[in-house]
Amino acid sequence: MTEGNHSLTIKAWDNFNNSSEKTILFQVLTGGKFVLKNLYNYPNPFSAATSITLEHNRPDNDLDITINIFNIDGRIIRIIKTRVEPSGYTLPPVNWDGNDEGGRRVGKGMYPYTVTIVTGNSDMARATGRMIIL
Numbered sequence: 001m002t003e004g005n006h007s008l009t010i011k012a013w014d015n016f017n018n019s020s021e022k023t024i025l026f027q028v029l030t031g032g033k034f035v036l037k038n039l040y041n042y043p044n045p046f047s048a049a050t051s052i053t054l055e056h057n058r059p060d061n062d063l064d065i066t067i068n069i070f071n072i073d074g075r076i077i078r079i080i081k082t083r084v085e086p087s088g089y090t091l092p093p094v095n096w097d098g099n100d101e102g103g104r105r106v107g108k109g110m111y112p113y114t115v116t117i118v119t120g121n122s123d124m125a126r127a128t129g130r131m132i133i134l
Contacts, residue, residue: 034123045132051093061119069113
């Protein structure tokens, strides 16, 4: 396929001639660049805990994940490190309980974060987001 954005539409019918149609949007990239997209945490805003996930284009690689969570002053309050084995194009959720490195509950407010992923082949990509604690 050519590089760029594409869509695929599938239409199916049942035995009573009722139809349903779904469209999938996808992007074809060439050059092999490691890409992260659709970073989000759910729920957001949250009060107890949140789960961070994203999409990537390295489904057959072990991934070393580092999540740095910052306070509004830009100081790192929590670093979460984990390693995941290949599991498709979506990162399994990484949970944050709203506590800092010392295990203390952080206050209400906005917390920027970065997700850095390094593959087994030493490819690296980074994405940033924001979360709100109520």
